[in-house]
Amino acid sequence: MFDRVKNILNKHTKRYKVACLGFYPAIAQYNGIATIGGYSPNYPLQYKHSFRKIIEKTLNNNPEMKRQFDYWGSYCYLQVTSLKNTFMGNRPKNIVIDASELNFKQMKKLGAKYILSTYELKHNQNLKFMAKVESPNKFWTIYIYKIL
Incomplete structure (x- = not known):
């Protein structure tokens, strides 16, 4: 599945980084995709x-997320208020989310x-929908958006 994602991204540029929403950036990293987020015990403050x-x-908008991000130094994950009760890595519900607060x-x-998002994102002037990558035997559907 991530081979298909990489093929789509490589058609547009050879050098790219992604932001991951709804799944751990390590999954993209393990599949050879550079990310801006992740979990690392060692990176500059x-x-x-x-x-x-x-x-x-x-x-x-969420004091618990704020406390966790500010005081647990190891991770940088994209988060949006509408997913505050969703553990990253869970199979996403079939909903369209608003990412305009990012x-x-x-x-x-x-x-x-x-x-790269496991959720479909509501139309946003800062994003252009590029592709939906899915497979009946895979856990996630990956939506690809270009940041404008």
Whole structure:
């Protein structure tokens, strides 16, 4: 499935990074896709502060997410308020979510050109839907969006 995702992304550019929503960035990384997020015990604090700007509105809407992000230094994951009760890695519900609270300009500053999401995203002027990658025997459907 991720081979198909990489083929779609490679048609548009040879160099890209993605932001992952609804699943752990390590899954994309294990499949050879560079991400702006992840779980690492060792990265610069300045990067965490830069990544935080992407999800700042989400964190301000949810004190538990804010506490967890600010005081657990190892991870940088995309989060949105509408998924606050969804554990990343669970099979997503068939819903369309609003990702407008994310700071897309900041994502681009960190090098992301695309979002890979296990959820369909509500229409947003900052995103262009590119493809839906699915397979009947796979756990997830992956939606690919270009960050404009």
